[in-house]
Amino acid sequence: MTTESDNVVVTELAPVATPTVAQVPAMPTVVPISVSPGEKPEKFSGLNFKRWQQKMLFYLTTLNLARFLTEDAPKLKEDEHDIQVISAIDAWKHSDFLCRNYVMNGLADSLYNVYSDKKTAKELWESLDRKYKTEDAGAKKFVVGRFLDYKMVDSKTVVSQVQELQVILHEIHAEGMMLSETFQVAAIIEKLPPAWKDFKNYLKHKRKEMSIEDLIIRLRIEEDNRRFEKKGAHTLNEAKANFVEHGQSSKAKMNNNKGK
Numbered sequence: 001m002t003t004e005s006d007n008v009v010v011t012e013l014a015p016v017a018t019p020t021v022a023q024v025p026a027m028p029t030v031v032p033i034s035v036s037p038g039e040k041p042e043k044f045s046g047l048n049f050k051r052w053q054q055k056m057l058f059y060l061t062t063l064n065l066a067r068f069l070t071e072d073a074p075k076l077k078e079d080e081h082d083i084q085v086i087s088a089i090d091a092w093k094h095s096d097f098l099c100r101n102y103v104m105n106g107l108a109d110s111l112y113n114v115y116s117d118k119k120t121a122k123e124l125w126e127s128l129d130r131k132y133k134t135e136d137a138g139a140k141k142f143v144v145g146r147f148l149d150y151k152m153v154d155s156k157t158v159v160s161q162v163q164e165l166q167v168i169l170h171e172i173h174a175e176g177m178m179l180s181e182t183f184q185v186a187a188i189i190e191k192l193p194p195a196w197k198d199f200k201n202y203l204k205h206k207r208k209e210m211s212i213e214d215l216i217i218r219l220r221i222e223e224d225n226r227r228f229e230k231k232g233a234h235t236l237n238e239a240k241a242n243f244v245e246h247g248q249s250s251k252a253k254m255n256n257n258k259g260k
Helices: 049-062 083-105 109-115 121-149 158-174 181-190 194-204 212-259
Strands: 002-005 008-011
Touching (some): 049 083, 083 121
16 A cells, blocks of 8 residues: 655555464484493403303493394395385394494404304304303303312411302302302301311301301401410410520529539
């Protein structure tokens, strides 16, 4: 619309409609998982497979790749032309490639070439599992044999030998063989050295069950008492020897004086 006022022409413009911009939903932010070098397992050289396997599984879990250890490779149908299906299979192959190479890089050089022909992470993982779990079965028998053959001696402190037994018991537990605490306490008591025969019988006839911690405290107290008694007896013997020596010296002096 146009109006005239004092020869000034004012033109009123119709309001212009502002186009509406469609709201695009925000895509979720993908936060990459960073794994510190300390979480990466050491190279596997053929020993302690179960421990290495557990560490590697945790490592791959932090990378969201653990599922490829158990998944079969998807197969593309001959007449498949769906782009999404093809992209999904390509993405799976890429993740499987990463998973496989993380495991391969966790092997020592001597084993790397042996397993380099495995095509998928699952094939590699299962091959290692078959090979070294069989050897772990032999390791179980070995560690049990060490525990059964262990004998305490009088020449070493009892507490230090109990600690050595605890290390072997820990290895037995690590191999998946659970032993009740009651059995462990009874086994340790039975293995006490010959000089502890009386104390062993005393412990065996106690009706109240003890924990390993309670047993160690009792053994430490008994060992300290024996050490103090031995030290006290040694001091007493020295005192007697000094007394006898002093007496003989005094008697000799008296005899010498009489002779004069």
